[in-house]
Amino acid sequence: MEEHLYKEIYRYLGYRGMTPDEQTDALVAECLAQAREEMQPLSAVRRLDVRHTGEDRLLIGDMDIHSHGLARNMQGCEKAYLLAVTIGHGIDTLIRRAEVTSMMKAAVMQSVGAALVEELCDRVNEEIRIAAEKEGYHCKPRFSPGYGDLALDLQRDFERILNMRTNLGITLTDTLLMVPSKSVTAFVGLYRGAQECSSGGCSECNLYEDCTFRDEG
Amino acid sequence: MKQLTQRLGKEWLFCDGGSGTYLQEHGLAGGELPETWNLSRPDIIEKMNRSYYEAGADIVNTNTFGANVLKFGDKTDEIITAGVNIAKRARHAAGRDDDAYVALDIGPTGKLLEPMGDLSFDRAVEIFAQIVRAGAVAGADLVLIETMSDGYEAKAALLAAKENCTLPVIVTCVYDNNGRLLTGGTVETTVAMLEGLGADAVGVNCGVGPDMMVPIVERLVKCASVPVVVNPNAGLPQVADGKTVFNVGPEEFVHHMSVIARMGVQVCGGCCGTTPDHIRLLSDTVRELPFIPQTEKDICIVTSGSRGVVIGDRTVIIGERINPTGKKRFKQALRENDIPYILGEGLKQESQGAHILDVNVGLPEIDEPEMMERVVKALQEVTPLPLQIDTTDVKALERAMRIYNGKPMINSVNGKKEVIEQVMPLVAKYGGVLVSLALDEDGIPDNADDRIRIAKRIYEAAEHYGIPRRDIVIDGLCMTVSSDTSSALATLETVRRVRDELHGHSILGVSNISFGLPARELVNSTFLTMAMQNGLSCAIINPGNEPMMRAYYSTNALLNKDPQCMDFVGRYSEYVAFDKQGSTQTQAAGDKPQTGxxxxxxxxxxxxxxxxxxxxxxxxxxxxxxxxxxxxxxxxxxxxxxxxxxxxxxxxxxxxxxxxxxxxxxxxxxxxxxxxxAGQEQQIKAKVILATVKGDIHDIGKNIVKVMMENYGYQVIDLGKDVPPEVIVDTAVKEDIKLVGLSALMTTTVVSMEETIKLLREKKPDCKVAVGGAVMTQEYADAIGADFYGKDAMATVRYADSLFC
Structure with missing residues (x-):
């Protein structure tokens, strides 16, 4: 678990298959400890019905969504979870503070925050998977607003349906950024039948070719 | 009818309960905004209000929780007016015109305030002010600000209420199990700030059920001097059949509320999931319990958004380094708008052991109010330490107090009538702990008798302005012993008598004592010890001066102010005795060598x-x-x-x-x-602007570019994040800038980038534009008309060098 987390942190820092030096290792450990101290992980999920209403068009709950990417992702799904997670405001303050004294530390803190919120997201996703499998469903890889052609405007629906402000303390800026910055929203589609072979990893991503954070391991 | 203020805190009063469940049962749809029903279904809202009045609630909320301009635009006033009128009709129908009140209900805006979010403090005050004005005109009896999970936003709302009506104001917040607000404030810091701003009652609502609120209520009644209000949910929310439900029934709810009522709260009610039945049983039951009024607490506390420092128990260290006096490098930073340098000084003092930071940015050639506001905002973004606002410029003082996130310390007032008249009204309005110099129109008295006499006059003046006695800290005045060798004795006597005769708090700018002497730290550290023994409450010192810190920690240990000598041992367990030190100095704990x-x-x-x-x-x-x-x-x-x-x-x-x-x-x-x-002309390659464009609040990428550019000899005007195109262009024109670097993180904000470039082309055509950021590509950069796409910080440096070298 911890090993995976470190691997992710280094991936966000831009190490591609290189071994970091002791100094960086120590700094990562220090930042991780501080971030964990300050972190206030919260999550919310809600299950809704999915209807395929046309080409590249879906109705999830009361959301009428046009998106090629999500429609493809949700192929064969009859239900979908909305999930939102955050690790809280503390990490943003830690990044700000680090920026005053050391950009290196700021960059490490940034990567630590990203890795921690992803870890939390994985955990919540896993809970969803376990619950879904008891009912005979399998899960699709999660899919977030703003990814591919899926409109970022959906953030407002997540905010409303999951009551993100009250339940998680996540607010949106006018430009639909989430505050705290280390927060994630996503759809997880549920389907019945044989499990599809899908790693959900980097190779599935439409940004695979150009991405500097691509998992090479 | 008896005024609410005549009853609040003197007898039991009851608030109403939840409205969400009630309205959903009457057909409110999932995404529908309940406030719209003030116009479309007023009958149902009236029925709901009425059933609460009939159930025994003395204070019933208007259906205006989220009625602000962000959600309702130009319909806002109409919705609020209707909400108040409905509640008044309901009260009349319930036959309670003579003994019950209409509370203008105000909830959070739904946006997060700067610096974390994108709503400015001033704009938040405006939004709340509109609600208050509409509600007061419509005839509300009080303002009830509730469900606040950010103390800073609560401050904006309370300030708006106080500035726009004369009604009493109650503020209740949502605390988690540890007694913290979402943005970090504690029960104690929040109460201190709200009381300072003149809240008529404070409390807690929502979040959890009454049983889980007990520890929070315990802390509330311990620190509050004004009446305490408790409005819990009917337990924790659960989802059943896709709907949120609350499962604690009236009996169980009131069982726990009776425990809370006995703890010394004065106003009880409910929040989400509670019904008229809950409130009926609550008021019937609790009205029979003995009423315990709130008592005045003698706690002097200075707070930031997340931390409180209590003055009076043991000497508090106030870091003095954010001050240009005698510091060339600091003056240069002020002239160059170099905020990061000032922040660095702040964080350094924090790591060295300061409890509070003094902030003085006065320099004749700069706009002090503007600079003060910028520095205070920037500091409170990075440090949890409370601040001491140190200025003689009343405008700068008010700007800082207004946007300060907490209850600040103010440096200073003195016995001069004119100064009292300028400073004390501000402290009365915004709240704060006030440093008061024991001098007046006749100058600085050379003896303790006269200083104490002036101190007494200052206490009287404070009382006149309604500033609590506990919030006054007397500066006993440190005058150099090199010109008058009896001056230290006069100062020490003053400090002692402030404690023993006036039962007040004291403060000294300690290092003044040695002015004009060699080896000043020897005199200063000894004097600090003596002052602490005489009861000094606050010492303004340089926490980076190790002899001072040694004196501080040793004296605390000797004065029984350091349980088990833990702090002392923690700091000096590896101390090397003076005669064994040789040429190397022992590092203090707070001054560890840097990584590397x-x-x-x-x-x-x-x-x-x-x-x-x-x-x-x-x-x-x-x-x-x-x-x-x-x-x-x-x-x-x-x-x-x-x-x-x-x-x-x-x-x-x-x-x-x-x-x-x-x-x-x-x-x-x-x-x-x-x-x-510092002070000499320094060579630079060029002056450039860096900014994260409007709408974007993440700027680590831009900050990386900044460090690189500065290292390569560029002077960077860092306009920060969320910067409107006009500000970038105006600065470019004013400073005749030839290169602007813009950063954007999201596709949604690249639009602002494009706008900025367009405006630059129009107003400053000779200026080049480099762009970068997470979503940026060469194609994107070309499409929006940028001159250069910087794929990383080095690339941007190389581009700048190609222009200027």
Missing amino acids: AAAGETATVADAVKRGFKAQAEELTRKALKTSPALEIIDRELIPALDEVGVGFEKGRVFLPQLLMSADAAKAAFEVIKTSM
């Missing part, structure tokens, strides 16, 4: 930079400056080292962390050079 220094020895500045050893880069630069001119160190050591690392990065041999480590080390070396040259 221990990782290996390096011989030159260039090596230290290449390997990213910050502490060594500083030390070696300091040494090198003794033998070589600054320019030579820059040209022969720093630039070649940076270049080597930079080229390595471009070739893919060096990764971002190493590049940044080197950049940090180089920056530290440059800072040493800058300090040595």
Whole structure:
């Protein structure tokens, strides 16, 4: 678990298959400890019905969504979870503070925050998977607003349906950024039948070719 | 009807309960905004209000929780007016015109305030002011600000209420199980701030059920001097059949509320999931319990958004370094708008052990109110330490107090009538702990008798303005012993008598005592010990001065103010005795060597930079400056080292962390050079602007570029994040800038980038634009008309060099 987390942190820092030096290792450990101290992980999920209403068009709950990417992702799904997670405001303050004294530390803190919120997201996703499998469903890889052609405007629906402000303390800026910055929203589609072979990893991503954070391991 | 203020805190009063469940049962749809029903279904809202009045609630909320201009635009006033009128009709129908009140209900805006979010404090005040004005005109009896999870937003709402009506104001917040607000404030810090701003009652609502609120209520009644209000949910929310439900029934709810009522609260009610039945049983039951009024607490506390520092128990250290007096480098930073330098001074003092930071940015040639506001905002973004606002400029003082997130310390007032008349009304309005100098129109008395006499007059004046006695801290005045050898005795006597005769708090700017003497730290540290023994509450010192800190920790241990001597042992367990020290100084705990220094020895500045050893880069630069001119160190050591690392990065041999480590080390070396040259003209390649565009609030990428650009000899005007196009363009025109760097993180904000470029082309056509950021690509950059796409920080530096070198 911890090993995976470190691997992710280094991936966000831009190490591609290189071994970091002791100094960086120590700094990562220090930042991780501080971030964990300050972190206030919260999550919310809600299950809704999915209807395929046309080409590249879906109705999830009361959301009428046009998106090629999500429609493809949700192929064969009859239900979908909305999930939102955050690790809280503390990490943003830690990044700000680090920026005053050391950009290196700021960059490490940034990567630590990203890795921690992803870890939390994985955990919540896993809970969803376990619950879904008891009912005979399998899960699709999660899919977030703003990814591919899926409109970022959906953030407002997540905010409303999951009551993100009250339940998680996540607010949106006018430009639909989430505050705290280390927060994630996503759809997880549920389907019945044989499990599809899908790693959900980097190779599935439409940004695979150009991405500097691509998992090479 | 009896005024609410005549009853609040003197007898039991009851608030109403939840509305969400009620309205859903009557057909409110999932995404529908309940406030619209004030216009479309007023009958149902009236019925709901009425059933609460009939159930025994004395204070019933209007259906205006989210009725603000962000959600309802120009319909806002109409919705609020209707909400108040409905509640008044309901009260009348319930036959309670004579003994019940209509509370204008105000909830959070739904936006997060700057700096974390994108709503400015001033705009938040405006939004709340509109609600208050509409509600007051419509005839509400009080304002009830509730469900606040950010103390800063609660401040904006309370300030708006106080500035726009004369009604009593109650403020209740949502605390988690640890008694913290979502944004970090504690029960104690929040109460201190709200009381300072004149809240008529404070409390807690929502979040959890009554049983889980007990520990929070315990803390509330312990720290509040005004009445305490408790409005819990009917338990924790659960989801059943896709709907949120609350499962604690009236009996169970009231069972727990009876416990809470006995703890010394004065107003009870409910929140989400509670019904008229809950409130009926609550008021019937609790009205029979003995009523315990709130008592005045003698607690002097200074707060930030997340931390409180209590004055009076043991001496508090106030860091004095954010002050330009006698500091060339600091003055230069003020003139150059170099906020990061000032923040660095703040964080350094925090790590050295300061409890509060004094903030003085007065310099004749700068706009002090503007600078004060910027520095206070920037500091409270990065440090949890409360601030002491130190200025003689009343405008600067008010700007800072207004936007301060907490209850600040104010430095200072004195016995002069004119100064009292300027400063005390501000403290009465915004709240704060007020440093009061024991001097007046006749100057500084040379004896304790006269200083105490002035102090008494200051207490009287404070009382006149409604500032609690506990919030006054008397400055006993440190005058140098070199000109009057009896002056230290007069100061010490004053400090002692403030404690013993006035039962008040004291403060000293300790180091003044040694002015004009050699070896000042010897005198200062001894004097600090003496003052602490005489009961000094606050010492304004430089926490980076180790002899002072030694005196501080030793004295605390000796005065029984350090249980088990834990702090002392923690700090000095590895202390090396003076006669064994040799030439090396013992490092204090708060001053650990930087990462890197221990990782290996390096011989030159260039090596230290290449390997990213910050502490060594500083030390070696300091040494090198003794033998070589600054320019030579820059040209022969720093630039070649940076270049080597930079080229390595471009070739893919060096990764971002190493590049940044080197950049940090180089920056530290440059800072040493800058300090040595402060006041002299410094060579720069060009002045450039960097900004994260409007709508974007994440700016780490821009900040990385900034460090690199500065290391390569550019003066960077950093306009920060969320910067409107006009500000960027105006600055470019005013400063005649030839290169602007813009950063955007999201596709949604690239639009602002494009706008900025368009406006720049129009108003400043000779200015080049470089763009970068997570979503940016060469194609994107071309499409929006940028001159250059910087794929990373090095690329941007190279582009700038191609223009200016």
